[in-house]
Amino acid sequence: MPPATGARCGIHPEMAAVATCARCGTFLCGDCTEVVGESPYCAPCLDVLRKSAKPSWVVQVALGLNVLGVACLPCSMALPLPSLVAGLAGVLLGSRELRRIRDGHGPERGITQARVARGLGYFNLTLSLAWLLMLTLSQYLP
Ligand SMILES: [Zn+2]
Ligand SMILES: [Zn+2]
Numbered sequence: 001m002p003p004a005t006g007a008r009c010g011i012h013p014e015m016a017a018v019a020t021c022a023r024c025g026t027f028l029c030g031d032c033t034e035v036v037g038e039s040p041y042c043a044p045c046l047d048v049l050r051k052s053a054k055p056s057w058v059v060q061v062a063l064g065l066n067v068l069g070v071a072c073l074p075c076s077m078a079l080p081l082p083s084l085v086a087g088l089a090g091v092l093l094g095s096r097e098l099r100r101i102r103d104g105h106g107p108e109r110g111i112t113q114a115r116v117a118r119g120l121g122y123f124n125l126t127l128s129l130a131w132l133l134m135l136t137l138s139q140y141l142p
Contacts, residue, residue, distance in 0.1 A: 010042070021045050055110025056100075062086075062093040063113050066120035073127060080128035087128060090121020 007017035009029035017027035022039035033040045041049065069086030094117035100106030101114065 023049065050104065051108050053107030053109065055107055055113045056097060058093050059097045059110055059114050059117050062090045062121065063117040066090040066117055066124055069124040069128075070120060073124070080131045083124045084128035084132070087121045087124030087126075090117045090119075091125055092121075094118025094121055 007020075007027045009015040009017050009032055010026040011032050012029050015029035015031070018030050019028045019033045019040035020026065021028060021042040023041055023045040026042050026045075028040060028042055032042060034043060034046045035041075036046065036049070065086040066089070069083040069090075073080065073083050094114045097106055097110060097114040098118065101108060101111050106114075
């Protein structure tokens with residue numbers, strides 16, 4: 001049954017439209033509708049959105065934390081806790097974002113930031129863990 005408006009899918013003229021693309025306004029049938037959040041999009045618009053979307057703020061925060069973590073390493077040698085936390089955040093959030101981008105849910109423009117955040121995260125994590133290990137060992141050594 002076509003809707004009262006008689007609108008048809010822009011790609012499948014034989015199909016009744018169930019939605020319009022939130023970006024370009026093309027009529028879409030159920031097969032053509034890609035829902036992101038609450039809004040329906042056509043496939044080409046989804047592609048454009050994904051490529052032009054801003055990197056997620058979570059990754060920007062993880063990246064910033066890890067830059068700080070690297071900068072703080074020399075001055076936090078007594079207890080490298082901030083760098084450790086930053087490293088953990090970078091590895092976890094960076095990997096999560098890379099997975100999202102690979103699955104097509106994340107913005108492709110954020111891939112470099114996610115990679116750098118993860119790389120710096122491993123760096124911070126390794127250095128702070130090594131340092132913690134040395135601190136612990138030095139307690140037991142004469
Ligand atoms: Zn569209
Ligand atoms: Zn269609």
